[in-house]
Amino acid sequence: MKTPRTIRTTLALLAAIGLTAVTTGCTRLEASSDQGNTPAADKGAAPELRLGYLPNITHAAALIGVQKNFFAAELGGDTKLTTQTFNDGTEAVAALLGNSLDITFIGSGPAINAFAKSNGEAVRLIAGATSGGAQLVVKPGITTAEQLTGRKVATPKLGNTQDIALKKYLADKQIPVGDGPDKVTIVNTDNPQTLDAFRAGQLDAAWLPEPWSSRLVQDAGATVLLDEKQLWPDGKFPTTVVIVRTQFLRDHPRTVQAFLRGQLAAVDFATANPAQGHQVANTALKELTGKPLSDPVIARAFGNITLTADPLAGVFPQLAKDAVTAGTARSAPDLAGFVDLGALNAVLSAAGKPTVDAAGLDTK
Secondary structure (H helix, E strand, C coil), rough: CCCCCCHHHHHHHHCCCCCCCCCCCCCCCCCCCCCCCCCCCCCCCEEEEEEEEEECHHHHHHHHHHHHCHHHHHHHCCCEEEEEEECHHHHHHHHHHCCCEEEEEEHHHHHHHHHHHHHCCCEEEEEEEEEEEEEECCCCCCCHHHCCCCCEEEEECCCCCHHHHHHHCCCHHCCCCCCCCCCCCEECCCCCHHHCCCCCCCCEEEEEEECHHHHHHHHCCEEEEEEEHHCCCCCEEEEEEEEEHHHHHHHHHHHHHHHHHHHHHHHHHHHHHHHHHHHHHHHHHHHCCCCCCCHHHHHHHHHHHHEEECHHHHHHHHHHHHHHHHCCCCHHHHHHHCCHHHHHHHHHHHCCCCCCCCCCCCCC
């Protein structure tokens, strides 16, 4: 891991991007009288870990980890776990860059945006969470992408992971986006509103993460035009990953490792006990949204995802380019230094599990 920048440089950067928080701490080069061989930047267990996630099945590791107290158990009594849910990844990015969040589960698109927005300084990708789990669902009778012209298609948020995927897909097929009979009109709506609008006939299609694609299929009569897995080698692509404030990772590396042990425990639980994993995630969704998913919806949603701590780092340069093709970014950011899998691989090694590859994105 590279030597951190000086405090003065870090504070100047934060001020430049509009952050209000002030971070302090030693560099790794400074001596520490009470830490022994531990790097001076390691301040021990964090008094609090503020965790963010979305009430989606693509964030199942978070839902299960919180509901089953896997995170809290690994953090122990020295670190208080507080959680916050968001409607979309852009909200989570704002909280993270605003220093009101420490770690968050998030889509790949907003994760890249957070890194780029902070000039590669404020966040690091430390783990994967989910591969797969996004589909383009349509009204019955629509069987080709070309039939989407003159129609309205929803995505969760401008510039979010599914918004980029849809626009890239249409661009590859040379189908223009905009208003008019020969263009696809893309509207950005919260997922619950998308379901209501589709039922009311106000939308013709939507590119959505789970469980919302399954809800439109099971509860609103939609059909699947495209599973995003079809667009990626071996059907693998990072729908949800985990990012951390860089300063939090430097200050509390052992807390980050404890969090990751909790995430692995949640993944192992859901993998070994699928039915129980579905039930626990559904209970969490009921508490967060006021209503559980139907059994067919949650079974279908889980069937479309793979819970994995591997962030599939090698895909991220292509994802960054896709945002340019989609028209949501002017240029693809340099992702050197974006990925830091040191904590994850230490936890995986200790558990006797294979380590994962940073694909060269861990160095600048």
